[in-house]
Amino acid sequence: MPSAAAEYLRVTDLHAFYGESHILHGVDFTVNRGEVVTLLGRNGAGRTTTLRAILGLVGSRSGSIMVNGVEAIHLPPHRIAYLGIGYCPEERGIYASLTCEENLLLPPVVRSGGMSLDEIYQMFPNLKERRSSQGTRLSGGEQQMLAVARILRTGAQLLLLDEISEGLAPVIVQALARMVRMLKDKGYTIIMVEQNFRFAAPLADRHYIMERGKVVEEIPAPQLESRMDMLHEYLGV
Amino acid sequence: MTEIFGVPIQALFGQLLIGLINGSFYAVLSLGLAIIFGLLNIINFAHGAQYMMGAFLAWIGMTFLGVNYWWALMLSPLAVGVTGVIIERTMLRWLYRLDHLYGLLLTFGLALIVEGLFRYKFGISGESYPVPETLAGGINLGFMFLPKYRAWVVVASLVVCFVTWYVIERSKLGSYLRAGTENPQLLQAFGVNVPLMITLTYGYGVALAAFAGVLAAPIFNVNPVMGSNLIIVVFAVVVIGGMGSIMGSIVTGIGLGLIEGVVKSGMVANLLGAIFDEVPIVGSIVYPVKLLFSPEASAVTIFVIMAIVLLLRPAGLFGRER
Numbered sequence: 001m002p003s004a005a006a007e008y009l010r011v012t013d014l015h016a017f018y019g020e021s022h023i024l025h026g027v028d029f030t031v032n033r034g035e036v037v038t039l040l041g042r043n044g045a046g047r048t049t050t051l052r053a054i055l056g057l058v059g060s061r062s063g064s065i066m067v068n069g070v071e072a073i074h075l076p077p078h079r080i081a082y083l084g085i086g087y088c089p090e091e092r093g094i095y096a097s098l099t100c101e102e103n104l105l106l107p108p109v110v111r112s113g114g115m116s117l118d119e120i121y122q123m124f125p126n127l128k129e130r131r132s133s134q135g136t137r138l139s140g141g142e143q144q145m146l147a148v149a150r151i152l153r154t155g156a157q158l159l160l161l162d163e164i165s166e167g168l169a170p171v172i173v174q175a176l177a178r179m180v181r182m183l184k185d186k187g188y189t190i191i192m193v194e195q196n197f198r199f200a201a202p203l204a205d206r207h208y209i210m211e212r213g214k215v216v217e218e219i220p221a222p223q224l225e226s227r228m229d230m231l232h233e234y235l236g237v
Numbered sequence: 238m239t240e241i242f243g244v245p246i247q248a249l250f251g252q253l254l255i256g257l258i259n260g261s262f263y264a265v266l267s268l269g270l271a272i273i274f275g276l277l278n279i280i281n282f283a284h285g286a287q288y289m290m291g292a293f294l295a296w297i298g299m300t301f302l303g304v305n306y307w308w309a310l311m312l313s314p315l316a317v318g319v320t321g322v323i324i325e326r327t328m329l330r331w332l333y334r335l336d337h338l339y340g341l342l343l344t345f346g347l348a349l350i351v352e353g354l355f356r357y358k359f360g361i362s363g364e365s366y367p368v369p370e371t372l373a374g375g376i377n378l379g380f381m382f383l384p385k386y387r388a389w390v391v392v393a394s395l396v397v398c399f400v401t402w403y404v405i406e407r408s409k410l411g412s413y414l415r416a417g418t419e420n421p422q423l424l425q426a427f428g429v430n431v432p433l434m435i436t437l438t439y440g441y442g443v444a445l446a447a448f449a450g451v452l453a454a455p456i457f458n459v460n461p462v463m464g465s466n467l468i469i470v471v472f473a474v475v476v477i478g479g480m481g482s483i484m485g486s487i488v489t490g491i492g493l494g495l496i497e498g499v500v501k502s503g504m505v506a507n508l509l510g511a512i513f514d515e516v517p518i519v520g521s522i523v524y525p526v527k528l529l530f531s532p533e534a535s536a537v538t539i540f541v542i543m544a545i546v547l548l549l550r551p552a553g554l555f556g557r558e559r
Contacts, residue, residue, distance in 0.1 A: 055426045081428030093423040097415040105409070106416055107427035154428070 007066075008033045008158055008189045009054075014063035016046075016053040023049045025213040026063070031158070036180065036190045038200045041210035042236055047193040048090055050210070051160045055087055056080050067158070082110045086151030090162040090193070094135040094143045101131040104150045111155030120149050123179075141172035148179065158189045165199045173199055197235065209234050243507040250381040252502035253495060258387055258456065260494020261394035262449050266471045267478060267486035268398055269445035272405070275418040275481040276438045279329060279340030284471070285464025286348040287443045290317050291450025292459045293355060296364050306369035306455070313451050314444035321443030325436045348465070355461035363460030390452050397448065398487045405483050414438065418481070473543045479556020489554060493539050501535040 009031040016024040024046050031037045039047040053061045056077040065072040067083040081087075086107070095103055104120065104127065121128035124145045130138055138146060144164055151159060161180075165173045173196070180203050183190060194200035200207075201224060209217040211234060219227055239246045266284060273281045294313040298304030304312065324347065332339045368386045375384040405411040416424045417431055425431040450464075457463055471490075478489030499505060506527050513523040528534060529541050546554060 057422055057426055076432075077422075077425040078428050078430045081426060087423070087426050089423060093420055095416045095419050097419055098412055102412045106412055106424070108429060110428050151427075 006032045008035075008068060009191075010064070010066040011050075011054065012064040012066075014050070014053055014061065014065065016049055016058040016061045018049075018059045023058070023213055024053060024061075027053075027210070027213070027215055029208050029215050029218070031189055031191055033157075033189055034184070034187050035205045036184050036192065036203055038192045038194050038204045038207045039210055040194065040197065040200070040207055040231070040235060042234075043195075045210040046213040047210050048162055049213075051087070051162055051191065051193060054080075054160065055085065081108075081154075081156070084111050084155070084157045086110075086154055086156030086159045088147045088151060088159070088161045088164060090166070092143050092147040094138070094146055096134060096136040098135050099131065100127060100133050100135055100138060100142075100146060103135045103146055104131075104153065107150055107154045109154050111157065114155030115152045117153065120152060123152075123182075124149050141168050141175075144168060144172070144176065145179075148176075152183075157187075158191070159183070160191050162193045163195060164192070165194065165196045177203060197231075207231075242504050242511060244502045244504045247381055249499075249502045249504060252498040254381070254383070254387060254498070255501070256495040256498020257391055257491070258494070259497060260491040261391050262453060262467065262490075263471055263474045263494050264398050264487045264490030265394050265445055265449040265452075266467070267474045267490050268401060268483065269442040269449075270471065270475050271478075271481050271483055271486040272401075272414075272445075273439055273442040274475075275483075276414060276421075276435055277325075277329065277340070278333060278337060279344065280337055281439075281442065282341055282345040282468075283324075283348040283351065284344075284443075284446050285466075285468030286351040287317055287321065287446040287464070288450040288453070288467065289355065289461060289464035290320070290351065291447025292366070292454040292457075292463060293359070293450075293461075294447070295451045295454050296366050296459045299366065300364075306451075309454075310448070310451050314447040317447035317450075318440040318444030322436055322440040324443075325439040329439065330432075352461050352465065359461060361460060361462070363458035363463075366454035366459050368455040386455055390456065393452060394449070395491075397445070401445070402483050402487060470539055473539045475553075477539075477543050477546045477553055479553025482553065482555040482557075485553065485555025493542065496542070497535055497538055500530050500538045501532050503532045506531040 007030055011027055011029050014024055014027040015022065027046070027050055039050060041047050049058060052058050054065055054072070056072070056075065061073065063073060067080070067085065070083055072080050072083060095106070098106065104117070115123075126142050127146055127149060130142065135146070136143070148161065148164065164176055168176070177199060180190065180192070184203070192200055192204065205221055207219045207221070207224070208215045209219070209231070217230070217234065219231065224231075241249055266288060270281055270284055273279060291313045294316055295306070295309035298309050298312065299306070328343060329340060332343060372386040372389050375382050405414055413424065413429055413434060417429070417434055421431045453463070474490050474493055475486060477493065478485035509523055509527040509530065513520045513527075530538060
């Protein structure tokens with residue numbers, strides 16, 4: 001059993017709604033400090049909504065979201081960020097009216113201990129080269145790097161990464177895998193929503209499988225191989 | 238006397254100055270509308286009433302409280318800005334998820350109420366506001382006489398416009414504003430208090446209108462409908478410049494004021510006449526165009542330009558297609 005101190009995020013009986021439609025039906029899971037956890041499932045299973053519900057970006061929500069011992073369910077989104085959460089949305093959310101560097105500097109620092117601009121440019125030399133280009137003029141891979149890089153500056157310790165490997169060339173996906181591994185080594189806690197199982201499998205400590213707005217299975221990485229059949233059934237691959 | 242296309246040069250410069258003054262008001266007012274539309278997605282039809290409130294508060298302050306022009310120039314926009322903050326917090330906030338039309342209807346209703354109240358209290362005949370002493374009189378430029386106050390209006394408007402532009406396009410605060418215009422949800426998830434930013438933006442946009450109102454008080458008659466006369470033209474300016482474009486509203490505002498002035502001087506009609514009157518057939522085709530750009534029709538010039546721009550570039554001269 002992980003101790004309460006090691007627990008960074010505990011989601012209990014989370015329900016989320018967009019207007020009339022009830023999307024999440026009581027999601028439960030925990031993420032420990034320094035862990036990489038994936039949310040797997042078919043399209044529409046509620047994985048992206050789970051991330052958005054944690055951030056308060058859904059119509060309404062109920063249940064409990066404990067971040068670092070603080071209840072976040074009733075906080076507005078801008079306060080939740082200050083609990084130390086960084087978000088990289090599925091559509092990347094690069095701003096067209098901002099330059100690459102303005103995009104990078106946009107999210108406010110929420111905690112001390114974030115990476116400096118120099119460190120980020122060292123990690124992503126492409127972004128330095130294109131610092132004054134319009135954000136959306138960057139290539140898909142560069143935009144993805146930018147979307148992740150900008151939350152590393154803020155001091156957020158819990159990163160919510162939604163489909164970061166989607167639609168990118170294999171060589172860039174490999175670079176992203178190296179990046180996630182490096183972030184894990186630096187002590188970041190990461191939740192990844194992934195369609196690309198081959199990308200996520202070697203990176204994660206644990207996998208949660210979602211179906212119809214609920215977490216239905218938890219698979220620790222060591223058991224992955226023995227439970228592949230079940231996984232395939234859920235994911236329909 | 239020197240003439241350009243049949244227009245005495247003094248008359249031309251006179252009209253250009255009037256155009257520049259009007260253009261300055263168009264620019265400040267359409268800038269406020271552009272900022273509000275960008276972040277709030279609301280077409281602020283109360284803008285004219287808020288401009289009128291700015292002028293009236295200056296007049297009330299001077300008449301009853303002895304507040305001089307310079308204080309009024311600061312306090313009146315501040316006071317009207319606060320009413321804007323209250324309106325945003327209590328009313329506009331509930332409309333963001335709905336169609337533009339609801340915000341337009343609400344602010345239009347507010348404009349009618351405010352104008353009605355002022356009309357009830359102060360009547361329709363209007364009040365005059367004296368030019369501040371330091372800016373009384375004028376300078377003889379040789380080719381024309383430039384009243385100091387009018388020069389001040391142009392300079393003050395341009396400074397306010399360009400400072401606003403600079404803050405939005407070049408500063409950190411401006412990057413929040415631009416990001417909030419594009420994708421406010423994500424910006425809030427990053428930890429920016431977007432609801433507060435929206436409230437203050439509406440307050441600032443409204444304060445800009447009131448600032449223009451105070452500037453206008455010594456030039457125009459201060460009366461309850463001064464805003465509704467102006468705001469229709471300002472909306473045309475916004476449409477021509479492109480909804481939500483900052484630089485677009487400044488440049489278009491000044492530019493259209495000047496064009497209006499040139500048309501009013503009669504130069505455009507004379508020029509069209511000189512070129513096309515003698516040409517068979519073409520002359521008679523151009524004739525109605527000449528009428529549209531004659532001094533008598535100068536009030537509709539901006540709307541003619543609006544129609545042309547909408548036909549050629551529906552998003553406006555500086556607007557991006559959405």
